[in-house]
Amino acid sequence: MEIEIPLSVKVSVDEDQVNINDVVRAIGKVLQETGVHLLKQVLKQWEERTVAALCGGVVTVGHRRKGSRGRDCQGRKGWIRKGETGRERGFTTRLGEMKLRLREMKCRDCGARLRPLLG
Numbered sequence: 001m002e003i004e005i006p007l008s009v010k011v012s013v014d015e016d017q018v019n020i021n022d023v024v025r026a027i028g029k030v031l032q033e034t035g036v037h038l039l040k041q042v043l044k045q046w047e048e049r050t051v052a053a054l055c056g057g058v059v060t061v062g063h064r065r066k067g068s069r070g071r072d073c074q075g076r077k078g079w080i081r082k083g084e085t086g087r088e089r090g091f092t093t094r095l096g097e098m099k100l101r102l103r104e105m106k107c108r109d110c111g112a113r114l115r116p117l118l119g
């Protein structure tokens with residue numbers, strides 16, 4: 001997987017009495033914010049590619065059949081898009097806190113729902 005994210009950053013430092021530590025602190029803040037931004041962008045693009053591949057019939061994924069404990073479904077009839085979750089879901093990562101709405105799909109065979117980012 002390769003995803004390209006165009007990026008522009010702005011480092012803000014007060015102009016009076018600036019020293020190296022002030023600049024390092026300002027860059028650290030930008031890096032932290034940029035890391036979360038990049039993470040969200042990469043996840044959303046990866047999620048869209050996965051949803052497009054599954055709903056376009058390019059690939060499918062086996063899963064637990066809805067309503068049948070212990071039985072698997074191979075998703076052979078394909079998947080349909082069900083939009084995004086109503087609420088944002090929070091994640092704590094090494095790069096920081098982030099919130100995302102997750103895309104959801106529904107199996108045409110058994111009706112099971114799948115959120116690709118959650119596996």
Ligand SMILES: [Zn+2]
Pocket residue numbers: 063064065066073074075107108109110111112
């Ligand atoms: Zn299914």
